[in-house]
Amino acid sequence: MKGFIKIASLLLSLMVIGAIVFPFVNAQPSTNSNNQNQNSTLILLNITERAINFAKNNGINVSLAEKYYQLALSSYNEGNYTQAQIDLHLAMKVLAKEMESKSATPIPQAEGIKTQLKLIEKFVNGSNLFNQTYKEMILSQINQSLIYLNQGNVSQAAKTLSEIKKELMQASVKISEVAKQRVAQLIKNKIKNEINNMNQMFKAEMGNVTSEFNYNINVTPVLSLVEKEIESNSTNISVATYANILIALNNLDNFVSGQKISFVFNLSGRNKELWGILINLEVINRSLNMVSSKTTNQNINNAISLMEESINETKFSIKEWYIGNDTGALKLINESVENDLLAQQYLSNTTGMANMLIPISNRILNIDYFVLKLINNTMIIGKSVEIEGFVIWNLSSNSYLIVGHIISIGNHMRFMPVTEHMWQLMIINVSKSTQINGTIYPNEIVKINGIISGKYNAIYEVNATQITVLGNSTNITNS
Amino acid sequence: MNNKKTIIIFSLFIIFLIPLIGHAYKQYQYSKIYVDEYGDLSGYFIINVTNAPTIINVSIPGNVSAYAAFSNNLSLPATLNKNNITVLVENNTAVNITFISFNAVSQRGEAFFLDIDLPSYTDLILPKNSVIIYTNATIQSINGNTISLSPGNIEIEYSIQNVTSPITTTSITNTVTASNSTTLSSTPLPTTSSHASNLMLYVAIIIVIIIAVAVLLLRRSK
Numbered sequence: 001m002k003g004f005i006k007i008a009s010l011l012l013s014l015m016v017i018g019a020i021v022f023p024f025v026n027a028q029p030s031t032n033s034n035n036q037n038q039n040s041t042l043i044l045l046n047i048t049e050r051a052i053n054f055a056k057n058n059g060i061n062v063s064l065a066e067k068y069y070q071l072a073l074s075s076y077n078e079g080n081y082t083q084a085q086i087d088l089h090l091a092m093k094v095l096a097k098e099m100e101s102k103s104a105t106p107i108p109q110a111e112g113i114k115t116q117l118k119l120i121e122k123f124v125n126g127s128n129l130f131n132q133t134y135k136e137m138i139l140s141q142i143n144q145s146l147i148y149l150n151q152g153n154v155s156q157a158a159k160t161l162s163e164i165k166k167e168l169m170q171a172s173v174k175i176s177e178v179a180k181q182r183v184a185q186l187i188k189n190k191i192k193n194e195i196n197n198m199n200q201m202f203k204a205e206m207g208n209v210t211s212e213f214n215y216n217i218n219v220t221p222v223l224s225l226v227e228k229e230i231e232s233n234s235t236n237i238s239v240a241t242y243a244n245i246l247i248a249l250n251n252l253d254n255f256v257s258g259q260k261i262s263f264v265f266n267l268s269g270r271n272k273e274l275w276g277i278l279i280n281l282e283v284i285n286r287s288l289n290m291v292s293s294k295t296t297n298q299n300i301n302n303a304i305s306l307m308e309e310s311i312n313e314t315k316f317s318i319k320e321w322y323i324g325n326d327t328g329a330l331k332l333i334n335e336s337v338e339n340d341l342l343a344q345q346y347l348s349n350t351t352g353m354a355n356m357l358i359p360i361s362n363r364i365l366n367i368d369y370f371v372l373k374l375i376n377n378t379m380i381i382g383k384s385v386e387i388e389g390f391v392i393w394n395l396s397s398n399s400y401l402i403v404g405h406i407i408s409i410g411n412h413m414r415f416m417p418v419t420e421h422m423w424q425l426m427i428i429n430v431s432k433s434t435q436i437n438g439t440i441y442p443n444e445i446v447k448i449n450g451i452i453s454g455k456y457n458a459i460y461e462v463n464a465t466q467i468t469v470l471g472n473s474t475n476i477t478n479s
Numbered sequence: 480m481n482n483k484k485t486i487i488i489f490s491l492f493i494i495f496l497i498p499l500i501g502h503a504y505k506q507y508q509y510s511k512i513y514v515d516e517y518g519d520l521s522g523y524f525i526i527n528v529t530n531a532p533t534i535i536n537v538s539i540p541g542n543v544s545a546y547a548a549f550s551n552n553l554s555l556p557a558t559l560n561k562n563n564i565t566v567l568v569e570n571n572t573a574v575n576i577t578f579i580s581f582n583a584v585s586q587r588g589e590a591f592f593l594d595i596d597l598p599s600y601t602d603l604i605l606p607k608n609s610v611i612i613y614t615n616a617t618i619q620s621i622n623g624n625t626i627s628l629s630p631g632n633i634e635i636e637y638s639i640q641n642v643t644s645p646i647t648t649t650s651i652t653n654t655v656t657a658s659n660s661t662t663l664s665s666t667p668l669p670t671t672s673s674h675a676s677n678l679m680l681y682v683a684i685i686i687v688i689i690i691a692v693a694v695l696l697l698r699r700s701k
Binding site: 036039040043046047050051054055058092093095096099100101102103104105107111112115116119120122123127128129165168169171172175176178179180182183186238239240243246247250 | 519569636
């Protein structure tokens with residue numbers, strides 16, 4: 001046991017030493033600036049001295065360069081490395097000027113061609129990116145060019161070299177296109193993944209809400225448009241655009257995984273109202289059922305069936321409103337109110353049991369007015385809004401898919417979806433009259449002024465009057 | 480039983496060391512650019528990307544005739560616009576941008592001038608028998624005609640020495656009397672140990688430590 005502890009201690013000590021030593025081992029040579037400065041000055045001193053000797057051997061007057069060199073040497077010995085480097089640069093500049101003024105020895109063209117051919121041969125042989133057939137084709141052209149050179153046919157060799165260069169450039173473009181297709185596939189997979197995640201989110205958010213409008217409660221159609229656009233343009237899309245699409249999709253993924261995407265503005269506000277209204281309607285419905293089974297009066301029966309229809313319309317209206325179909329909800333509640341009023345007309349012309357039904361009819365009408373007011377107050381469709389968000393991709397030549405949120409709504413102070421801190425997928429439609437400041441690319445942060453015109457499947461549509469591009473949501477690094 | 484424990488601890492020790500060795504190696508991945516005597520460039524830049532997805536731009540002087548970017552044996556989308564190669568990087572990784580560029584060095588009389596932006600630590604291999612006349616670069620080390628450089632824009636001017644007439648090193652100075660008492664008068668190019676040889680040295684030290692520990696453990700277990 002003692003031996004074991006000793007060995008373990010020894011190993012741990014070695015690891016600790018390793019951990020301490022490694023940062024120094026790994027450090028780039030810039031860790032100790034003074035030492036580095038001294039070292040680089042020393043290297044420059046050596047380079048300059050060698051350059052002076054070289055120039056002297058080539059018959060160049062080096063007296064001024066030597067003077068600067070001596071000054072540099074003194075500064076170096078005094079530890080003033082910055083000054084030493086300044087003097088060394090001056091010495092080198094003097095030498096360079098002198099060397100530049102010497103007439104150049106012409107380079108034989110054949111030698112230049114041969115060197116370039118050898119360089120290409122090395123490049124092609126050493127690369128894993130070319131297939132064997134391509135390599136053999138290029139190598140055969142190189143051999144042919146070398147044969148021309150050996151025969152003294154320099155112009156033909158140069159022509160072949162030029163063709164080889166064209167081939168290489170085409171191959172470079174082809175390699176990039178294959179890579180672009182791979183990235184396009186990666187993006188499509190990412191989109192599919194986002195579609196699945198968002199459809200699940202939508203179901204979780206909306207529950208099993210049914211709709212008489214057969215509402216498509218999923219985002220598949222919209223994101224499929226993005227996918228289709230990418231598929232048809234995979235090699236034409238620029239490298240920068242691909243990068244921006246990837247960043248935008250990553251941002252979208254963060255919103256989805258953080259459950260910050262909602263499909264309805266002010267959802268939590270709607271959620272609070274929904275169940276109270278549905279329970280009230282259910283209670284009224286039960287009372288109505290109890291009365292309706294006890295009469296044969298035609299007027300009363302007409303009134304009852306109108307009231308039943310009204311209750312159903314109110315239910316559907318509130319459900320449509322809940323899933324964000326505000327226009328549909330408004331239409332339904334207006335129809336419900338009309339039925340209420342008609343039912344009251346039947347009841348007012350009837351005696352007896354009608355007296356029991358009037359209070360029920362009044363309760364239905366009151367609920368309908370409440371729902372109508374609620375929908376009007378919270379209705380987003382048709383409202384002027386200011387939105388901030390980032391672009392994912394263009395769906396067509398005149399529409400963009402963005403992730404955004406409303407930062408202000410006209411003068412409607414009572415409706416404040418911004419307090420939810422939720423983001424929505426939105427389709428931004430542009431027209432000839434839309435004023436666009438900047439160029440809209442994927443991942444750009446944009447500020448949009450416009451009117452919410454409706455929903456396309458689960459996604460709000462905004463007719464933009466003005467779009468201002470504010471910049472990228474993340475910085476593109478230029479190395 | 481004791482042997483088993485020893486082997487387990489030894490294995491753990493090696494497991495801990497391997498990433499460190501890997502890390503050390505990774506830090507020393509230098510780009511390599513070759514310059515031939517006719518002013519053509521070939522080679523590769525290695526750029527560690529830590530903010531993917533993103534694009535990286537590399538500017539290459541001369542007439543770029545072939546280029547490709549890849550990482551982990553996968554080619555990356557890359558485009559050439561004039562002298563700029565733009566590469567899409569999807570994931571954080573080391574990206575290799577390989578290229579050939581002809582006539583990248585301009586000749587000025589007897590001097591050759593190269594102006595290049597280095598995106599990462601780079602070994603610039605000048606033609607054989609070249610003599611540097613001027614540079615604005617901060618040189619980390621020189622080994623023969625290989626110059627190790629920091630990232631950034633560098634200008635370098637060199638001349639090709641006639642092999643039949645080597646430089647005669649007439650002593651133009653005395654000695655450097657700085658604290659490290661390095662002598663300059665004999666004028667060999669400073670053969671500052673290069674990063675590659677440093678790496679070999681450190682790896683060798685690690686291997687020796689491992690072997691020493693193994694021998695020690697084996698003796699003790701007996």
